[in-house]
Amino acid sequence: MIHNFNPGPAALPPEVIARAQAELADYHGTGMSILEMSHRSKEYEAINAAAEANLKALLGLGDDYRVLFMQGGASMQFALIPLNFLPTGGFAEYIVTGSWGEKAFEEAQRLGQARLLASTADQGYRSLPESDSFTPDPQAAYLHITTNETIQGVQWPAELPQLGPAPLVADMSSDFLSRPFNAGQFALIYAGAQKNLGPAGVTVVVIRQDLIERGRKDLPVIMRYATFAKNNSLYNTPPVFAVYMVNLVLEWIKDQGGLTAMAERNARKAAMVYAAIDESNGFYAGHAAPAARSLMNITFRLPSPELEKKFLSEAQSAGMVGLAGHRSVGGIRASLYNAVSVESATALAQFMQEFAQRYG
Amino acid sequence: MIHNFNPGPAALPPEVIARAQAELADYHGTGMSILEMSHRSKEYEAINAAAEANLKALLGLGDDYRVLFMQGGASMQFALIPLNFLPTGGFAEYIVTGSWGEKAFEEAQRLGQARLLASTADQGYRSLPESDSFTPDPQAAYLHITTNETIQGVQWPAELPQLGPAPLVADMSSDFLSRPFNAGQFALIYAGAQKNLGPAGVTVVVIRQDLIERGRKDLPVIMRYATFAKNNSLYNTPPVFAVYMVNLVLEWIKDQGGLTAMAERNARKAAMVYAAIDESNGFYAGHAAPAARSLMNITFRLPSPELEKKFLSEAQSAGMVGLAGHRSVGGIRASLYNAVSVESATALAQFMQEFAQRYG
Numbered sequence: 001m002i003h004n005f006n007p008g009p010a011a012l013p014p015e016v017i018a019r020a021q022a023e024l025a026d027y028h029g030t031g032m033s034i035l036e037m038s039h040r041s042k043e044y045e046a047i048n049a050a051a052e053a054n055l056k057a058l059l060g061l062g063d064d065y066r067v068l069f070m071q072g073g074a075s076m077q078f079a080l081i082p083l084n085f086l087p088t089g090g091f092a093e094y095i096v097t098g099s100w101g102e103k104a105f106e107e108a109q110r111l112g113q114a115r116l117l118a119s120t121a122d123q124g125y126r127s128l129p130e131s132d133s134f135t136p137d138p139q140a141a142y143l144h145i146t147t148n149e150t151i152q153g154v155q156w157p158a159e160l161p162q163l164g165p166a167p168l169v170a171d172m173s174s175d176f177l178s179r180p181f182n183a184g185q186f187a188l189i190y191a192g193a194q195k196n197l198g199p200a201g202v203t204v205v206v207i208r209q210d211l212i213e214r215g216r217k218d219l220p221v222i223m224r225y226a227t228f229a230k231n232n233s234l235y236n237t238p239p240v241f242a243v244y245m246v247n248l249v250l251e252w253i254k255d256q257g258g259l260t261a262m263a264e265r266n267a268r269k270a271a272m273v274y275a276a277i278d279e280s281n282g283f284y285a286g287h288a289a290p291a292a293r294s295l296m297n298i299t300f301r302l303p304s305p306e307l308e309k310k311f312l313s314e315a316q317s318a319g320m321v322g323l324a325g326h327r328s329v330g331g332i333r334a335s336l337y338n339a340v341s342v343e344s345a346t347a348l349a350q351f352m353q354e355f356a357q358r359y360g
Numbered sequence: 361m362i363h364n365f366n367p368g369p370a371a372l373p374p375e376v377i378a379r380a381q382a383e384l385a386d387y388h389g390t391g392m393s394i395l396e397m398s399h400r401s402k403e404y405e406a407i408n409a410a411a412e413a414n415l416k417a418l419l420g421l422g423d424d425y426r427v428l429f430m431q432g433g434a435s436m437q438f439a440l441i442p443l444n445f446l447p448t449g450g451f452a453e454y455i456v457t458g459s460w461g462e463k464a465f466e467e468a469q470r471l472g473q474a475r476l477l478a479s480t481a482d483q484g485y486r487s488l489p490e491s492d493s494f495t496p497d498p499q500a501a502y503l504h505i506t507t508n509e510t511i512q513g514v515q516w517p518a519e520l521p522q523l524g525p526a527p528l529v530a531d532m533s534s535d536f537l538s539r540p541f542n543a544g545q546f547a548l549i550y551a552g553a554q555k556n557l558g559p560a561g562v563t564v565v566v567i568r569q570d571l572i573e574r575g576r577k578d579l580p581v582i583m584r585y586a587t588f589a590k591n592n593s594l595y596n597t598p599p600v601f602a603v604y605m606v607n608l609v610l611e612w613i614k615d616q617g618g619l620t621a622m623a624e625r626n627a628r629k630a631a632m633v634y635a636a637i638d639e640s641n642g643f644y645a646g647h648a649a650p651a652a653r654s655l656m657n658i659t660f661r662l663p664s665p666e667l668e669k670k671f672l673s674e675a676q677s678a679g680m681v682g683l684a685g686h687r688s689v690g691g692i693r694a695s696l697y698n699a700v701s702v703e704s705a706t707a708l709a710q711f712m713q714e715f716a717q718r719y720g
Contacts, residue, residue: 002390002392006392009395010396012395017385032681035377036366036559038367039560071599072582076431201562218470221467222438237433237560240559241561319391327400
């Protein structure tokens with residue numbers, strides 16, 4: 001039994017893996033694997049439609065939104081968003097609370113006028129900007145935020161401060177579907193699937209209809225959101241297996257009780273690990289300020305790099321994998337996405353307590 | 361038992377499906393699915409490296425080439441190639457022999473100066489241009505061809521006519537690894553995996569080192585070939601499962617005897633189906649001129665749309681799927697990629713003979 005704390009690609013629900021395995025050689029009596037099926041088949045079109053419908057149902061969204069299944073990960077979205085929605089002479093605003101927001105902002109600067117509305121870089125990305133410290137410009141083409149920063153372990157609350165009337169765009173790669181939130185306040189949400197949604201290889205985009213129509217029309221066909229919307233994500237061959245897996249995960253979330261159940265489970269898991277940090281008398285030093293703590297990625301340091309190495313190695317021996325911090329910052333990171341079980345979080349918290357007792 | 365003639369996503373080797381299924385829940389004793397594994401894990405890095413090495417070995421390529429695993433399909437390559445390699449003031453040349461070449465050419469025209477060197481559109485894409493009918497310009501930034509047109513069923517021979525000194529770029533999505541060829545004559549080859557290589561969701565790019573360095577540097581990071589080359593296709597999260605499957609297919613090709621064995625098998629399969637056309641006294645009318653016939657996609661018409669409908673429906677009842685022609689042209693198309701068995705081709709040829717006898 002392995003406890004999988006990988007930062008993404010990450011743990012998937014065991015029920016979903018079991019089902020994918022059971023039907024891998026013969027999808028629903030077709031005599032073919034899902035891997036061998038045409039994306040124009042009625043079977044795949046049903047999966048594609050179900051994935052959009054299931055996602056919209058979980059988010060409580062209606063006909064004014066579309067769900068698109070794209071490729072290239074969040075990094076491709078960093079470029080496609082300014083390409084499509086940053087008009088010549090216009091500007092966009094970015095709030096940067098960690099490494100991923102930084103990358104999104106850099107790509108936008110390369111492609112047009114992108115302004116840094118707020119950043120917590122000078123505090124080492126430990127917190128969120130105070131809401132009275134910035135004033136969004138209503139004239140911005142859009143305002144971009146990153147709801148959860150996986151590397152620093154900083155997360156915006158589900159209830160956001162007032163962010164003004166410009167179209168709100170969010171990178172939710174690492175906390176999408178981890179809790180209920182008001183999806184209707186966003187013009188565009190994007191998320192690489194490989195955290196809470198499925199395997200790597202598909203990027204889910206939730207986009208408001210009016211924004212689609214505002215996109216530039218002089219771009220390559222494959223780089224326009226309008227192309228994906230008009231063709232139900234079937235303009236060209238989609239990543240069939242990844243979308244199929246996402247749909248299985250969406251059904252699993254629904255079966256578990258939806259986003260409310262996910263939020264309760266995620267809060268319980270994170271509380272145990274944060275308690276192990278807070279009750280360690282400073283042996284573990286959490287990176288994020290308490291008010292900005294992520295429920296998805298818990299980042300902390302030990303008193304020395306040697307102890308961190310020992311921690312990782314003993315954790316590995318105890319069957320806990322994926323706990324090394326991102327190579328750009330080091331330290332420890334426990335990723336507790338939807339599919340990570342309460343048992344895994346319990347095991348980690350207990351291991352942390354014992355390790356602190358032994359070496360603290 | 362199903363005979364899978366899907367045009368892509370398409371049949372995969374049964375041995376590969378069986379292996380993927382067997383190890384889906386626990387990859388090599390790690391206690392995790394390949395779907396849950398970090399792309400920075402040593403296991404995935406080994407898969408990524410093996411896939412590059414296996415592909416270069418099959419193609420007989422050395423250190424002057426790189427293999428990249430990208431996303432977005434051939435349609436994304438249609439845009440990325442001119443974006444990277446068509447300099448301001450420069451021009452590229454395109455030879456168009458079917459619908460996919462047409463799309464590649466249209467995208468290039470949108471992005472820079474693309475010239476139509478030769479086209480067989482006015483004959484309905486049935487043939488290849490006579491080699492004395494066009495003269496490639498040595499000053500072109502590159503010359504683009506499509507080695508196999510899946511929709512029309514037209515294929516260039518493995519041994520190409522003299523195409524001049526400009527860097528040769530080829531869309532090989534639908535005949536890559538189906539036969540031995542001189543890979544060293546190409547500056548860039550790209551192929552969506554979902555025909556001969558694996559499932560949908562990864563695009564394989566084989567690129568000569570000197571071309572990588574010639575790419576534009578003012579593009580979004582994720583749109584530069586140099587980014588993928590420098591980071592061994594791990595700049596951002598790759599489509600892990602699709603690359604894993606591609607590597608299994610590469611090993612299968614090697615085990616079968618490499619590209620020579622593929623070519624022999626593919627020639628045998630296609631010969632049977634073309635014989636069923638040629639010996640039908642005109643009941644079946646092949647689309648491609650005999651000299652341009654594709655060994656991958658065999659396209660033909662029946663005397664009436666009603667008979668085509670009946671053909672598809674009776675074929676389906678006999679366990680043969682994926683035979684409808686592309687929705688843009690209609691008719692019948694049998695795709696006989698590497699993983700389609702000799703038994704399936706035999707069954708189809710026999711069915712065609714019987715059908716012609718009954719309705720001819």
